[in-house]
Amino acid sequence: MPWAEALIRAQTRESVLSSEQGRVLSYVDALNEALSIAMEMDKKVIVLGQGVDDPAASFGVTKGLQEKFGGERVFDVPLSEEGMTGIITGAAVGGIRPVMTHNRPDFILLSMNQLVTHASKICYLDEGKNNVPFVIWAAIGRGWGSGAQHSQAIQGMLVGVPGLKVIMPSTPFDAKGMMLGAIADNNPVVIIEHRWLTRTKGVVPEGFYTVPFGKGVYRRRGTDVSIVGTSHILDLSIRAAEELEEEGISVEVVDLRSIKPLDEAIIMETVQKTGKLLVVDTGWERGGVCAEVGFVAAEKCFSALKAPVARVGLPDVPTPAGYKLEQLYYPNVETIKKAVKKMVN
Amino acid sequence: MKYGYKGKGFADTKTTLGKEKLTELYYSMLRIRRIEEGVEAHYHEDEMKTPIHLVIGQEASCVGACAPLTKEDLVYASHRTHGVYLAKGGDLKAMLSEFFCRKNGCAGSRGGSMHLIDQSVGMAGSSAICGGNVPIVVGLALAAHVQGVKRVNMCTFGDGAAEEGVVWEAINFAALKKLPVIFFCENNFFSVFTPLYKRQPENVELWKKAEAFGAKSVVVDGSNVVDVYEAVAKAREGALNGDGPYFIESRVYRWRGHGGAGDDNSKGYRDPAELSDWKKVCPIESYFEFLKTNQLLSDADKEAMEKDIKAEFEEAYEFARNSPEPDESDLATHVYSERIQYEVKKDALGRSTH
Ligand SMILES: Cc1ncc(C[n+]2csc(CCOP(=O)(O)OP(=O)(O)O)c2C)c(N)n1
Numbered sequence: 001m002p003w004a005e006a007l008i009r010a011q012t013r014e015s016v017l018s019s020e021q022g023r024v025l026s027y028v029d030a031l032n033e034a035l036s037i038a039m040e041m042d043k044k045v046i047v048l049g050q051g052v053d054d055p056a057a058s059f060g061v062t063k064g065l066q067e068k069f070g071g072e073r074v075f076d077v078p079l080s081e082e083g084m085t086g087i088i089t090g091a092a093v094g095g096i097r098p099v100m101t102h103n104r105p106d107f108i109l110l111s112m113n114q115l116v117t118h119a120s121k122i123c124y125l126d127e128g129k130n131n132v133p134f135v136i137w138a139a140i141g142r143g144w145g146s147g148a149q150h151s152q153a154i155q156g157m158l159v160g161v162p163g164l165k166v167i168m169p170s171t172p173f174d175a176k177g178m179m180l181g182a183i184a185d186n187n188p189v190v191i192i193e194h195r196w197l198t199r200t201k202g203v204v205p206e207g208f209y210t211v212p213f214g215k216g217v218y219r220r221r222g223t224d225v226s227i228v229g230t231s232h233i234l235d236l237s238i239r240a241a242e243e244l245e246e247e248g249i250s251v252e253v254v255d256l257r258s259i260k261p262l263d264e265a266i267i268m269e270t271v272q273k274t275g276k277l278l279v280v281d282t283g284w285e286r287g288g289v290c291a292e293v294g295f296v297a298a299e300k301c302f303s304a305l306k307a308p309v310a311r312v313g314l315p316d317v318p319t320p321a322g323y324k325l326e327q328l329y330y331p332n333v334e335t336i337k338k339a340v341k342k343m344v345n
Numbered sequence: 346m347k348y349g350y351k352g353k354g355f356a357d358t359k360t361t362l363g364k365e366k367l368t369e370l371y372y373s374m375l376r377i378r379r380i381e382e383g384v385e386a387h388y389h390e391d392e393m394k395t396p397i398h399l400v401i402g403q404e405a406s407c408v409g410a411c412a413p414l415t416k417e418d419l420v421y422a423s424h425r426t427h428g429v430y431l432a433k434g435g436d437l438k439a440m441l442s443e444f445f446c447r448k449n450g451c452a453g454s455r456g457g458s459m460h461l462i463d464q465s466v467g468m469a470g471s472s473a474i475c476g477g478n479v480p481i482v483v484g485l486a487l488a489a490h491v492q493g494v495k496r497v498n499m500c501t502f503g504d505g506a507a508e509e510g511v512v513w514e515a516i517n518f519a520a521l522k523k524l525p526v527i528f529f530c531e532n533n534f535f536s537v538f539t540p541l542y543k544r545q546p547e548n549v550e551l552w553k554k555a556e557a558f559g560a561k562s563v564v565v566d567g568s569n570v571v572d573v574y575e576a577v578a579k580a581r582e583g584a585l586n587g588d589g590p591y592f593i594e595s596r597v598y599r600w601r602g603h604g605g606a607g608d609d610n611s612k613g614y615r616d617p618a619e620l621s622d623w624k625k626v627c628p629i630e631s632y633f634e635f636l637k638t639n640q641l642l643s644d645a646d647k648e649a650m651e652k653d654i655k656a657e658f659e660e661a662y663e664f665a666r667n668s669p670e671p672d673e674s675d676l677a678t679h680v681y682s683e684r685i686q687y688e689v690k691k692d693a694l695g696r697s698t699h
């Protein structure tokens with residue numbers, strides 16, 4: 001088994017949503033199905049990206065699509081991230097709906113000019129005469145020396161960009177519904193996935209459905225502390241909550257699903273209930289999602305807070321490649337438990 | 346067969362290089378091969394928790410690129426670092442310790458195999474982002490130029506990296522300012538699983554494109570170490586004499602998968618006939634035959650080298666495996682440089698006097 005696969009399997013929780021009834025799919029298969037459905041529904045949807053038709057097929061997300069829909073609609077691209085982002089911007093303005101994959105968000109950084117300064121501004125600048133319906137998908141890498149240049153969780157850099165939507169699903173159900181929602185959306189949407197979610201399994205309905213952006217969901221109800229975040233770190237948070245339950249601490253876990261738009265109402269609702277907010281993110285603590293969510297609490301429900309807002313994310317340090325240093329760098333279930341306990345004591 | 350070997354082997358090879366240099370080139374290639382095979386053989390043990398990108402099959406290219414350079418000349422590599430690092434003279438123990446993610450690795454465990462560095466021999470660094478190293482090397486050349494330092498500055502990168510716009514921006518600037526840069530592009534016809542024809546128009550050759558950008562350009566047989574060496578030596582001289590940048594396209598074939606240990610041909614992304622075709626002109630064996638025919642090296646010499654290399658590798662490997670792990674105190678160091686360039690002079694009231 002290749003290292004990445006072994007690591008991911010070791011980290012994957014067995015039965016997310018196991019209590020619910022229905023067809024169970026893996027995260028990757030759910031995404032693959034979403035792409036397939038969208039391409040069947042609308043000939044204007046195309047899928048492109050480095051290696052989408054190769055044996056690895058973007059971790060399996062684009063598997064079989066070229067066989068099904070042909071090389072005109074599903075194709076590999078040169079190593080030209082900025083150029084390709086501009087090209088899908090133009091293609092989207094020109095009337096088609098591209099979905100482009102990157103192996104890692106680090107490669108999105110090469111395309112910031114087209115993404116931030118062009119794609120996200122066109123609708124506004126053109127006074128709505130043009131719009132840019134594309135989806136950019138990338139999965140955060142972690143482990144085995146991914147290191148400073150192959151593990152960056154860049155959502156914090158995107159959360160302040162007007163005109164852009166940023167979504168970070170955490171379950172197979174959401175992965176499919178939000179991919180379909182992103183393709184249906186007439187704006188540029190970036191989906192930031194996490195490699196360690198790719199083997200998660202869960203109930204996924206068949207056919208077309210969308211999960212709306214900007215609508216969070218309770219993954220767990222509790223009364224003492226609210227943990228709010230997205231994506232892979234919620235997996236850790238739910239585990240932490242389960243363990244804390246045995247110690248008599250009741251933790252509520254809120255999945256924001258998208259960070260832009262941001263569901264401010266659910267943040268306020270949960271804070272009003274518990275009075276204690278721990279924001280969690282797979283990215284850096286500074287200047288990112290944690291800061292944004294925390295500010296909502298400070299600004300909109302200050303009087304409900306019974307303790308200072310806390311956060312668990314990455315320290316203000318680039319990712320080290322070494323295994324030992326990685327263990328020290330990334331938050332884990334224990335880190336989250338500790339942060340919660342500090343708030344209740 | 347689309348990407349078979351198109352060179353001539355050593356049939357027409359004539360050289361003015363002396364026996365010592367020619368033998369050194371052989372030793373360097375053989376050493377890289379054996380070291381990589383050693384790493385590869387242990388990789389499945391999962392103790393070296395780093396990605397690896399082997400250069401097995403491409404050794405002549407790395408050695409031919411680095412051997413003509415002095416220690417003062419700089420090389421900045423891509424993700425495919427090992428061969429260049431060793432050819433440039435990088436410390437073996439420090440490299441293997443980095444593979445083991447140890448404290449005494451060449452990047453102190455924060456880099457892994459894609460970030461090898463040994464400044465003592467002009468191995469200036471490497472980038473895991475395709476094309477990312479190319480403008481950086483132009484900057485190193487600019488710094489040398491501004492400071493009146495004579496050295497060449499080389500970046501090594503692949504055919505895939507050559508699709509990045511920044512590479513062409515860098516070539517343009519280097520040509521504009523006539524900077525002493527060698528753009529050393531190793532074209533192995535693949536980027537991960539994707540063949541060249543799916544990424545670039547078939548009738549456009551990389552070296553010709555670079556020529557149109559104003560770099561003096563050549564294509565070399567990357568399996569023929571003498572061919573590569575001489576092209577680089579000439580480029581070095583020209584670049585130092587104010588010719589501006591050179592672009593060398595070195596045609597090679599990687600024998601192993603893109604990353605990790607072993608061959609990945611079974612995935613069906615490339616024609617197995619290609620690999621066997623290139624294996625027929627093994628850069629190391631075919632060069633050995635050339636040296637032997639010219640009575641420059643014997644089987645006994647080769648055996649002695651094999652023995653030396655084996656001993657060196659085994660010792661370094663054990664050293665690395667037993668090296669200390671980094672600890673918490675190593676995590677957040679060097680995020681910023683602590684050095685201050687200019688001393689701020691203050692008067693008696695604590696005001697800056699600048
Ligand atoms: C900007 C960027 N895009 C994508 C990648 C992922 N990636 C890593 S190595 C590689 C292949 C590069 O091919 P090439 O430049 O030809 O070098 P080779 O591996 O063949 O030596 C790719 C696509 C990356 N590291 N950086």
Ligand SMILES: [Mg+2]
Pocket residue numbers: 503504505531532533534535536537
């Ligand atoms: Mg290549």
